[in-house]
Amino acid sequence: MNKKLHADHIYIEALLKNDSRVLSKLYEKFSHKIVAYVRKNNGNADDAQDIIQETLVTIYHQAKEKNFILTCPFDAYFYLLCKRRWLNELKKRGTNRVTIIEDEASIKDEHKQEVEETELFEQQSLLFESKFKELGVKCQELLKATFKIKSMEEVAEFLGVTYGYARKKKSQCMGKLTQLVKNSNEFQSLKDF
Amino acid sequence: MEELKYIEFENYLKNELTEIEKKAFENKLQSDADFKQEFEIYKALETSLSSKFKNEEGEKELRKTLTNLGNQYINEEKGTKKKSKVISLFNYKKLMVAASIALLIGFFIFKNGNPVYSDFANHSNLELVVRGDSNEILLKAQEAFNAKNYKTAFAQLTILETDSPNDIEIQLYKGICLLEMDKFSQAETIFDKISKGNSAFSNKSTWYKALSYLKQEQFEACKNTLKTIPESAEEYKLAKKLLQKL
Structure with missing residues (x-):
């Protein structure tokens, strides 16, 4: 192209x-x-x-x-x-x-x-935004931090948790969000995947 | 099992898999359509949300410019049409002066009205059940809180607290319930304790302390509390907005 x-x-x-x-x-x-x-x-x-x-x-x-x-x-x-x-x-x-x-x-x-x-x-x-808002407060906070701050170490420090916990939690929250998106009606009508 | 899958997604995107793991991952993408679909969603979410949050400030700045331009190019059109109909004899400049005076007066009147608690008390939903083992009480507390049934929520949260006395989120939400029930001194004790600690909730707790003052119309104390919220905090924007109105 x-x-x-x-x-x-x-x-x-x-x-x-x-x-x-x-x-x-x-x-x-x-x-x-x-x-x-x-x-x-x-x-x-x-x-x-x-x-x-x-x-x-x-x-x-x-x-x-x-x-x-x-x-x-x-x-x-x-x-x-x-x-x-x-x-x-x-x-x-x-x-x-x-x-x-x-x-x-x-x-x-x-x-x-x-x-x-x-x-x-x-x-x-x-769609992504609205599903993001359906997540729990903790997930929202953590994800927002990971997207705004580049290094995961800093994210962990910012949130006052350990690095390992922050990483594990991030993929957990993202996984939850993935599920929310996947199971939504709107997603079925978006054909771009 | 599910959890591992997402950790793998994350590691793949961050390029933290070994060559062998990477090969295996890519093979799975090819052979397992469901796996692939979820990975595509995961990836798209990552790109979309990170771009959205990174450009939040940029969007705000752009919006300012666009609002100005819109007012200039579009509202002008709207304004002149009305005016030319009604008061075409008036000199345009006079009208503009009058309009800006009216605007200024409006602005001052608006500024003098004190902000109200309910404008700022938008509690985010309580979602405790996310944390794996969901039990009856968790669910009840959550439902009650989200339905603004603060008395019930408070009772349930108190039970929960005996099981996990170190869970700061539970404490914070207990504080919010108390605040909603106008039990200010009890609420403030909780907010003080959390905001002095260094958990992820300390700024949020300071914000609620300020809201408690606001609800009691103690505007000076509210201001002083708001000023202690650091710029890096998520509540900073809200705090600034409220400060401007005080």
Whole structure:
């Protein structure tokens, strides 16, 4: 797979670097269209602002974790993501009588794939996070520490336990989390494994 | 058996297996689909959560930028539309000044309201049963606590304490129950003892000591206690948030 970087990848870079100059261009160029769409479909400007922000934060995490590379125009990719997120939000709010103005023809299939990757990434992260919260306090604390602190020795010291105990406990907690994920309904619908 | 499997996952990911063990592990991945699936989940969890937690700060910073930009580019659109309809004669600058004064007043009013205990008392669930041998009392204590049935939970935890007098988590949760029942001095005795120790719960316990003061509306004492929570503590963020409101 030889992925070619699109020139719009600068927006992804800007998210990673929290570059407000480039990000302000992003808002200037792309936000109006999304605001207009949300407004046409039972929403207001505040809703649009949230949708845009959450979408950008998701892309940020995807880029951090997966070295996400943008191979299509940002405009189409971003617009479709925001649109779908808004439709989901409407579903959650129970607003069924939406007149959805469809114009997905403007995005090519290969670009759609990129959108779906981001959505899948988000669903997976959300699932992991929600299952993480189902763990006991002790497991959560220990795992958080192991992910934030690099060496297991320091983790053990931080938690006031022995190194051996910390290690054993970590894989135990991770094992429990693995089981929770594996047995969840949401996991069955995530096909990426 | 299960436990060993996860230890093996961990060692493989950390590259701490010998060549022979590694070979055997990889063979098992190929032949055992269930083993492979669990390993893939384990690995994905590790990458996802560690990335999420490492970038927590970055996300916060980014959110600040995005909120500003959103207010600038999106809310402006929203604002001008309303204004142009209603008071188009007004000079825009005047309006902005008025708006910012209104905002400032709002801010001060908000600041003067004291924070309330219930806004900050979000206890994480008690989950003792994780620790292997689950017994009736463990389960009862856990269920009662998580159902906010603090009196029952306290009684069950007291029984548990006689079996494991050195379990700090049990003590901490006893303290929380007492706090919820407004038995402040008893609760604070427990919190003090734990926060002076060096267990994993000492900061959490300090946080609860502060909450106890908050519930009694002793704001100065609450502040002073909050200030002793170190920056490295998990409760630091919450402590800072509460401090700002005090």
